[in-house]
Amino acid sequence: xxxxxxxxxxxxxxxxxxxxxxxxxxxxxxxxxxxxxxxxxxxxxxxxxxxxxxxxxxxxxxxxxxxxxxxxxxxxxxxxxxxxxxxxxxxxxxxxxxxxxxxxxxxxxxxxxxxxxxxxxxxxxxxxxxxxxxxxxxxxxxxxxxxxxxxxxxxxxxxxxxxxxxxxxxxxxxxxxxxxxxxxxxxxxxxxxxxxxxxxxxxxxxxxxxxxxxxxxxxxxxxxxxxxxxxxxxxxxxxxxxxxxxxxxxxxxxxxxxxxxxxxxxxxxxxxxxxxxxxxxxxxxxxxxxxxxxxxxxxxxxxxxxxxxxxxxxxxxxxxxxxxxxxxxxxxxxxxxxxxxxxxxxxxxxxxxxxxxxxxxxxxxxxxxxxxxxxxxxxxxxxxxxxxxxxxxxxxxxxxxxxxxxxxxxxxxxxxxxxxxxxxxxxxxxxxxxxxxxxxxxxxxxxxxxxxxxxxxxxxxxxxxxxxx
Numbered sequence: 473x474x475x476x477x478x479x480x481x482x483x484x485x486x487x488x489x490x491x492x493x494x495x496x497x498x499x500x501x502x503x504x505x506x507x508x509x510x511x512x513x514x515x516x517x518x519x520x521x522x523x524x525x526x527x528x529x530x531x532x533x534x535x536x537x538x539x540x541x542x543x544x545x546x547x548x549x550x551x552x553x554x555x556x557x558x559x560x561x562x563x564x565x566x567x568x569x570x571x572x573x574x575x576x577x578x579x580x581x582x583x584x585x586x587x588x589x590x591x592x593x594x595x596x597x598x599x600x601x602x603x604x605x606x607x608x609x610x611x612x613x614x615x616x617x618x619x620x621x622x623x624x625x626x627x628x629x630x631x632x633x634x635x636x637x638x639x640x641x642x643x644x645x646x647x648x649x650x651x652x653x654x655x656x657x658x659x660x661x662x663x664x665x666x667x668x669x670x671x672x673x674x675x676x677x678x679x680x681x682x683x684x685x686x687x688x689x690x691x692x693x694x695x696x697x698x699x700x701x702x703x704x705x706x707x708x709x710x711x712x713x714x715x716x717x718x719x720x721x722x723x724x725x726x727x728x729x730x731x732x733x734x735x736x737x738x739x740x741x742x743x744x745x746x747x748x749x750x751x752x753x754x755x756x757x758x759x760x761x762x763x764x765x766x767x768x769x770x771x772x773x774x775x776x777x778x779x780x781x782x783x784x785x786x787x788x789x790x791x792x793x794x795x796x797x798x799x800x801x802x803x804x805x806x807x808x809x810x811x812x813x814x815x816x817x818x819x820x821x822x823x824x825x826x827x828x829x830x831x832x833x834x835x836x837x838x839x840x841x842x843x844x845x846x847x848x849x850x851x852x853x854x855x856x857x858x859x860x861x862x863x864x865x866x867x868x869x870x871x872x873x874x875x876x877x878x879x880x881x882x883x884x885x886x887x888x889x890x891x892x893x894x895x896x897x898x899x900x901x902x903x904x905x906x907x908x909x910x911x912x913x914x915x916x917x918x919x920x921x922x923x924x925x926x927x928x929x930x931x932x933x934x935x936x937x938x939x940x941x
Contacts, residue, residue, distance in 0.1 A: 473663050473664060474660060474663055474664055474671070474674075476539075476663070477535075477539075477659060477660055477662075477663030477664075478660065478674060478675065478678070480515075480519075480539060480542050480543070480546075481512075481515035481516050481518055481519035481542060481659070482508075482511060482512050482515045482516075482678075483511075483515065483546050484511075484515045484518050484519075484542045484543075484545045484546040484549065485510070485511035485512060485513065485514035485515025485516070485517070485518060486507050486508055486511025486512070486514075486515065487511070487545075487546050487549035487550045487553065488511070488514060488515075488518075488545070488549040489506075489507045489510050489511040489514060489753075490502060490507055490511075490549065490550070490553040491549045491550075491552045491553040491556065492749060492752065492753060493506075493507065493553075493749060494552075494553045494556035494557050495556065495748075495749050495752075496747055496748075496749040497747075497748075498745075498747060499557075503689045503692065503693050504689070505685040505686070505688045505689035505692070506685070506686055506688075506689025506690055506692075506693060507689070508682070508685045508686075508689075509682045509683065509684070509685035509686025509687070509688075509689055509734070510682075510686050510734060510753065510757070512678060512679070512681075512682035512685075512730070513679075513682060513727070513730035513731055513734065513757070513760075514757075514760075515542075516656050516675060516727075517652065517731075517760050517763070518542065518545060519538065519542065519655070519656065519659055520651070520652045520653075520655035520656050520659075521652075522538045522541045522542060523538055523655045523658065523659065523662075524624070524651065524655060525541075526538050526541070527623075527624050532622060532623065533618070533619075533622050533623065533624070533658075533662060535662045535663055538659075569692075569697075569698040571698065571699075575698075575699055578699060579698060579699055579702055582699075582702040582703060582705075582706050583702065585706055585710075586684060586702075586705060586706050586709050589680075589709045589710060589715060590680050590681060590709065590718070592715075592719070593677070593680060593715055593718035593719040594677045594718075596719035596720070597670070597673045597676070597677050597718065597719055597720070597721045598670050598673070598677075600719070600720065601669070602669045602673075602722055603720040603722060606646070606722070606723050606724070607720070607721070607722025607723050608722070609644055609645060609646075610644050610645065610646045610649060610654075611649075611653045611654050611657060611722055611723065611724055612654070612657055612669065612672050612722045613644060614627060614642075614644060614651075614654040615654040615655070615657040615658040615661075615672055616667055616672075617642055618654070618658050619658055619661050619662065619667045620667065621640065623640070624651075625640040625641065625642060626640070626641055626642070627641075627642050627643060627644050627647040628641060628642075628643055628647055629643060629647055629648075630643050649724075649765065649766065650762075650763045650764060650765065650766070650768075652727075652763045652764050653724040653727055653764060653765070656675050656727070657672040657673075657675065657676075657722070658672070659675070660672065660674050660675065669722075672721075672722070673721035673722060676717075676718065676721035676722070676726055676727075677718065677721065679718065679726050679727065679729075679730055680709060680714070680718045680726075682730065683708060683709070683714075683729065683730060683733070683734070683916055684705040684708060684709055686730075686734050686737065686916070687701075687704055687705050687708055687737065687916055687919060687920060688701045688702065688704070688705045690737050690738070690741050690920060691704050691920070691923050693741065693745070694741065694744060694745065694923075694924070694927060696923060696926075696927055700923065700926065700927075701923075704919055704920070704922070704923045707854070707919050707922070708915065708916060708919045710852065711850075711851060711852060711854060711915060712849055712850050712851070712852065713850040713851065713908050713909075713912055713915075714726075714729075714912060714915060717912065723909075724764055724765045725765070725909045725912050725913055726912075727764050727765075728761055728764045728765050728767065728768060728771075728913040729912055729913050729914070729915055729916060730757075731757045731758070731760050731761035731764055731768065732757070732758060732761040732764075732767075732768060732771035732772075732775075732913050732914055733913060733914050733915055733916035733917050734757055734916055734917075735753075735754045735755070735756075735757030735758035735761060735771070735775060736754065736758070736771070736775060736778070736880070736914055736916070736917030736920075737754075737916050737917050737920045738750045738751070738753045738754030738757065739751065739754035739755075739758075739775055739778055739779065739782075740876060740880060740917060740920055740921060740924060741754075741920075742754060742782075743782045743872065743875075743876035744872060744873070744876065744924060751779070754775065755775065755776075755779070758771055758772045758775040759772060762825075765913075766827050767827070767910065767913060769824050769825045769827055770824055770827060770887060771913065771914065773815075773824065774883050774884075774887055777883055778879060778880060778883055780792070781875070781879040781883075782875065782876060782879065805817045805818065806818040806823060809825055813825040813828070814829075820832045822890065830890065830891065830895045830897070831895060831896060832894050832895060833894070833895055833896040833898075834893065834894055835892065835893055835894070835895070835896075835898025835899070835901075836898075837892050837893050837898045837901050838893075840892075840898075840901035840907075841888070841892065841901065841907070844901065844907050844908060848908075850908050851908075851911075854918065854919075857922055858881070858918060858921075858922065861877065861881075861921065861922055861925045862878075862881065864925060864929055865877065865878060867929065869928045869929070870928065873924060873925070873928040876924070877921050877924060877925060880917065880921055881921070884914065884918075887910075888907075888910070888911075891910070892907060
């Protein structure tokens with residue numbers, strides 16, 4: 473039953489990704505690794521949403537009802553994809569890329585190295601106690617309370633909890649965080665009928681595999697060689713901070729990496745291929761990230777800005793930026809979005825839906841940021857590679873590549889500067905946790921940007937047939 477519960481959401485999400493990809497005008501065969509990678513995260517979002525919906529409709533947590541709805545979603549996704557592709561005319565067969573003998577051995581070595589990282593992370597996740605702080609007090613604790621009550625009781629702030637006598641009211645520090653991650657952690661225990669912290673950790677253990685599959689598939693879709701795509705997957709899975717979040721599960725950042733990070737990967741892929749299916753997938757995943765963690769709204773706004781920069785002519789883009797600057801100085805820079813909250817700038821603070829006010833309070837954070845990026849061991853050599861990528865922009869690259877990579881890095885730098893240089897949240901740099909977790913949420917896109925740069929500088933690595941060592 474546990475295996476069924478873990479695979480059913482993955483199947484439902486993958487079949488709907490199959491349906492989404494069937495709308496691509498350039499489709500000749502389905503990209504199975506990409507579908508499986510993205511489908512894992514979409515399917516778990518389906519599962520969490522249906523758990524909440526079933527509780528709303530039936531007044532209780534029902535594994536049977538949610539399983540039935542997931543099976544129905546799977547069938548609908550498959551039938552739509554089958555109909556879209558002319559009832560199976562497009563191949564969905566998976567075939568290994570052709571390689572020379574040395575290339576095949578090197579690819580096998582890279583796969584084995586990735587497997588070692590994933591297996592050790594899974595072993596740690598199953599054998600270590602649940603790690604404080606967020607996992608212990610927020611995400612997994614909330615799922616455990618729901619399971620023990622077989623209900624979804626409310627969580628309120630400490631003051632409201634102290635002022636009530638209701639037995640079904642609980643409090644946690646992050647009581648207003650989205651419910652999705654806790655619902656995902658609840659699902660395996662609901663399937664088995666028993667609570668165990670290791671069961672709650674199981675969906676997170678598959679997240680690393682799904683990230684690698686998604687990145688590999690996206691890299692191959694840009695006609696990179698299989699070896700380069702595998703090397704990108706290994707670069708991703710070997711990042712120490714990512715390994716830590718796989719080995720010590722219960723945090724939401726690995727899930728936001730799957731939604732916001734893979735959302736940006738799709739947008740970067742769209743910037744190169746102009747495939748509107750990738751644009752839709754990227755914006756969809758960024759939107760779903762809003763329901764994972766509060767930072768999701770920040771990445772959604774950043775993604776929309778990226779699309780505007782890529783899609784608008786430079787003159788129109790410059791006029792839009794000038795209009796935004798004038799709006800700030802004239803006082804017309806704050807809007808109330810119904811059901812979401814405030815968006816804009818007012819009285820020395822930036823407002824984002826789901827995040828609230830980020831009040832301006834300049835911090836001297838330069839040295840701390842440099843230490844986090846280049847000295848601490850959380851990232852291996854990743855940001856040395858990113859720095860090299862920026863230096864290579866002075867080479868005669870295509871305007872399409874330069875515009876995409878520079879705008880992505882510029883927007884990411886603006887997010888970091890706003891949060892850690894211009895607000896009181898700069899004090900979080902002292903323990904190096906919040907800064908690293910923020911970058912972890914877009915880590916797949918950083919690695920994918922490096923692969924796009926490699927393809928532009930070394931075009932011989934771009935192959936559509938046999939792969940060279």
